[in-house]
Amino acid sequence: MTIYDYDNDFSHYETDQETQKSLGQVWTPFHIIEQMMDKAGTVEDKNSVWYDETKTNLDPTMGAGNIVIAMLYRRIVQCGQDPVVALSNVYGVELDSKTLNYAKERIKRFMAHFTDKDLTEIINHNFVCSDIFKWDIENWKPKKSEVEEQTDVWRSLGVEV
Numbered sequence: 001m002t003i004y005d006y007d008n009d010f011s012h013y014e015t016d017q018e019t020q021k022s023l024g025q026v027w028t029p030f031h032i033i034e035q036m037m038d039k040a041g042t043v044e045d046k047n048s049v050w051y052d053e054t055k056t057n058l059d060p061t062m063g064a065g066n067i068v069i070a071m072l073y074r075r076i077v078q079c080g081q082d083p084v085v086a087l088s089n090v091y092g093v094e095l096d097s098k099t100l101n102y103a104k105e106r107i108k109r110f111m112a113h114f115t116d117k118d119l120t121e122i123i124n125h126n127f128v129c130s131d132i133f134k135w136d137i138e139n140w141k142p143k144k145s146e147v148e149e150q151t152d153v154w155r156s157l158g159v160e161v
């Protein structure tokens with residue numbers, strides 16, 4: 001079995017030409033992603049990060065989900081991680097809501113090969129529509145605006161605002 005038995009969408013999804021151009025929507029082919037993942041650790045090396053269920057992965061501009069799907073494939077199929085744990089530790093951000101929704105459906109279809117659990121909550125939490133520069137990755141929520149940050153400072157000093 002290869003990744004294409006689980007997901008065959010690596011270059012199928014296309015938005016309109018204007019969106020493609022303005023957001024730079026081109027998708028990374030699987031063989032390139034494989035090389036990228038191998039830089040972090042190979043499947044052959046049983047001590048590599050891909051066997052560690054506690055590690056997290058993020059694609060900050062996830063597009064149609066090519067890299068997310070490839071990372072899930074590596075963790076679950078190639079390295080034998082528990083599918084729900086693996087999904088819980090993979091994250092993505094995408095600016096274009098249509099593209100994000102496509103990716104989320106694709107992730108759902110991919111995960112259905114491994115579990116019949118309802119994964120909607122994890123998928124909605126881990127894959128979000130935002131400008132990456134406005135997303136607080138550490139706390140996994142939208143970044144505060146400057147005004148909100150300043151308000152917090154005043155409040156911490158006991159000033160009512």
Ligand SMILES: C[S@@+](CC[C@H](N)C(=O)[O-])C[C@H]1O[C@@H](n2cnc3c(N)ncnc32)[C@H](O)[C@@H]1O
Pocket residue numbers: 023024025026027028059060061062063064065066067093094095096099130131132133
């Ligand atoms: C070159 S594609 C790469 C998609 C995917 N990572 C891949 O390798 O197949 C870049 C994606 O980032 C999205 N994007 C562009 N600017 C962004 C931003 N500021 N924040 C989040 N996503 C953004 C685009 O809509 C597009 O889907």
